[in-house]
Amino acid sequence: MDIPHTEDLEKQQPTMITNSGFLDQLENECEALAHYAFSKGITVPGNLMRLLNSGLSEEQDVRAHQVTDIYNQLSELVAPAKPQTILLMYDENKKAPPFLFLGSVPLIRRMMAVALVSLFSLIGLSLSGAVNNENMVASMFDLQGTDLLFVQAILLAASAIGASFAGLFKANSFVTQGVYDPKHESSYWVRFVVGLISGITLTQLIPINLDAVAQSTTDMIAVDTNSEANHAAIRITTALLGGFSANLVYNLLDRIVETLKSFITPKKVQNPAVLRQQLENQYRKEKLQFVTQLSQELLLIKQELASDDEMCKDKMQKRLTQYLDILVNGEKNIPAKK
Template identity: 55%
Template sequence: MMAFAFRKGLQVPESTVMMLYQLDLTDKDATGARDLARVHNRLAELVSPAKPETIWLMAEESHKGSWLLFLGRVKLIRKMMLVAISSLVALIALSLSSYINNENMVASMFDMEGTRLLYVQAILLAAAAIGASFSALFKANSYVTAGCFDPKYESSYWVRFVVGLIAGIILTQLIPIDLKAVADATAAQHRGTEISQAALRITMALVGGFSANLVYKILDRVVETIQSFIAPPATPAPDNSTQSLALQVRLQELEQLTSVSLGILAIQQKLTSDPDITPEQIHLMLSELTDTVTLSRHAQS
């Protein structure tokens, strides 16, 4: 990490350099372990976002002195570069064959057989491999450049590559696309330009290899469309307006009953506290209670 920081022109504190110089790796006591941890933490923070493992990996590959080192100091990059170059050479070589023509490239794989089918599928696989390797290289190179490439994700790039090959074949052979309509629409936008349907199919294979996620979304949309015809329609949610209205009426009745009860209780207390109350006064209180109930009903209606 110290050499990496110096090569990158980073400012390394003198205390860290001196601590590393004075560090005795053979010292097994607590002091040596503490100093080693301090140096490591300071250098890891200094070279961030680069990871110590990536720096060590590239240093080890540089020391091996492989003749393929010019393709990159990460083994995955070198392998993927070889795959991309091989795919490009295969695409050019296969295009020289007489089997690769507009008629064969437009035809479906179910309408061909033998050598003709083999050549067509091979060139489509080569185009898909170019797209898949280009996508993987572009993504991996961004991590390598930043110094944060993690070797544990190496298998995911190969999975992405294989999925790209499958997506290229699916997009060009298994999904029905009217290439003639696409070519005519493209030619209409660029007047006087003739669009080759064979080139469109190869381009579709390359796009499928580059973006397998696109093919996944297309298939997922097809599944959703078919499912909408097969699955029973969802039952509508019950209408809560009737229940809400009934609850509101019930609450109003409860309020009305409470009001009447309080009125009767007030009359009862009046009779208890005043034994000399006259019938006219009792009649007046009952009339007031009746009027209150009547007004409450009118307000609710």
């Protein structure tokens, strides 16, 4: 019998260690899935837990088959929750970071921190004397120095509150359902930055009639307030809405671009060949409808002749006259029966 060389054993050993480590990882995921199922009140078969606790084989192949079978059954039990999300929350609970109460996944905690910083920044900036009704209503091109800096900062803070609120609401719904995917974390931060841009764009670069908005708001809430104060509040609220719904600003800008494009771009002239084909198709369609109508009328006359062998000459003449009207006018005009 051939004795394997030392080099061959060294090549085989990393593979065995890797397989063993992967099985250990699967066992850890099975433990997380079982913990999640029990916490949600899902019935877990006792044989699965008994096998997972102390019934796994020492042989790699048999153990791999057992762990895979347990993993698949537990995944079906916790569906539609994803095992990746469950494992992430399970590991976070085991690590017990200091700010775990803010969220069970890192994204929620980071975005919660950004939202709190934005909220405190909004409150702190509002204490400055530079943030007043006159400066808030003024355009960014009418201000300068620290006044402009404080106004833009408070609008940016309002936009950040709206953007973080939208991101938190969306991410929390996925985490609650157990379908949150960590690989999409960057997309939430992209939406957050886009929300900041949208808030500033909507409040500073897109002209909005604050008088009309303030009047409609006052009429809606039926409160007699200072119009200038309404303008400042509307400016802050607009920044918050711009951060919350970046799609709103995108659609608004896209509509403006399409409108300008319609004035600049000349109207396309339809291809004569395509127009001719459309007219021919329309003619064939109308011709088919007309022939079908004539065929139906002839069939009715034939049925009347078959059912009434003694049809008088006047009645026959009347039916032929009606048929002639269809040929000439293209419309059926039959008097109502008495």
